[in-house]
Amino acid sequence: MRIVVLGGMGFLGRNLVNRLVETGKHEITVFDRTIPQRDTDCPSNVSYAQGSFRSGYDFEELVSGADLVIHLVSTSVPGNEKGTLDEIYGNVIPSVELFDACAAQHVGRVVFMSSGGTVYGSSSRPNKETDLPNPINTYGLQKVMIEQALRYASRSSDLEYQVIRLSNPYGPGQNPHGTLGLITKLVYQALNHETINIFGDGSVVRDFIFIDDAIQAVLDVIKSGETNATYNVGRGIGTSVADVVRTISTTLPENIHLEHKPGRKVDVPYSVLDIEKYKSIASIHDFVSLDEGIIRTYQYFKEYRQ
Incomplete structure (x- = not known):
């Protein structure tokens, strides 16, 4: 084609x-x-x-x-x-x-x-x-x-x-300094011992x-x-921002410095996708878990610091 x-x-x-x-x-x-x-x-x-x-x-x-x-x-x-x-x-x-x-x-x-x-x-x-x-x-x-x-x-x-x-979506190759890519940004900030800023109380749920x-x-x-x-x-699994931060904290050998900022009106509180239609044609049997995805992203940034 x-x-x-x-x-x-x-x-x-x-x-x-x-x-x-x-x-x-x-x-x-x-x-x-x-x-x-x-x-x-x-x-x-x-x-x-x-x-x-x-x-x-x-x-x-x-x-x-x-x-x-x-x-x-x-x-x-x-x-x-x-x-x-x-x-x-x-x-x-x-x-x-x-x-x-x-x-x-x-x-x-x-x-x-x-x-x-x-x-x-x-x-x-x-x-x-x-x-x-x-x-x-x-x-x-x-x-x-x-x-x-x-x-x-x-x-x-x-x-x-x-x-x-x-x-x-998140992972290696994503710009950690951009607006998109919460997990990528947080992993990069954790690796570089930067303060992690979270909008609201971390209860916002997303499908990563x-x-x-x-x-x-x-x-x-x-x-x-x-x-x-x-x-x-998507993965069809909802994960809160607070859970992402906890997973990064328990998975990576870095100390996390966390600060909360006021929530934003443009952020939907809960956004998770039903992927049953995709599953009917999927070649993926096991999605990359959040823990594994965070580790792969961390290893990428350790090798290719940006």
Whole structure:
């Protein structure tokens, strides 16, 4: 297949592209703001297109001849999202133009990486794909709007789609200084004896998934999942921030320095995914446990300090 990965230089994108490269079967184009500067950094079956994800970009040229387009780009992150209009201009409108270009160029399928942690909003139980979205921040709102735009593009053309609502991936290769990646950030801070700052009392519950499992699950959906369908991808297990800190404290040989900050209104108190639909096609039998994921992340940072 010819595969175009938008956002292929990010945490998810790099890991996904590496796994696709390992198969040796695909011709891959990576689109992102920054690309490798030396030819020696580029696998032979990967080409790079440098550009900004914005309205007016020539998406038709980018996706021409593609069998599969994987849309991982977001110009904002939870907790640091923009106002509603900025999110629409920055994420929704370019996505609509991308989907229109895919339909015009007869791309076979578009896979969109949505957000399992924000589209459902507040809940007291694991969310199923059939639950109505109810985002409480503009990041989740733009994800829902893009999902709907993709479904509309599919209904009005021969374009197929898959929406993946991913929970909270973490692990080696994630930027510990960025906004995303709570576990990665906390492990890095513990290793470097930095003060760990927690918003609220630590009772916020999330569904954390190790990066290797997240990428395998994405590949499972692409390979074996239904088309024109939505899949939750996570571990399906809720863990509070306080439990993450305790696990880091008991698992790693580091002293933890902890401070609490006021809670944020944009943080959903409970966000866990029901992954029974994914399990019906899963090649993963045992997800990486929280303890093991923390240890692997710690070992990575000990070897490659950032």
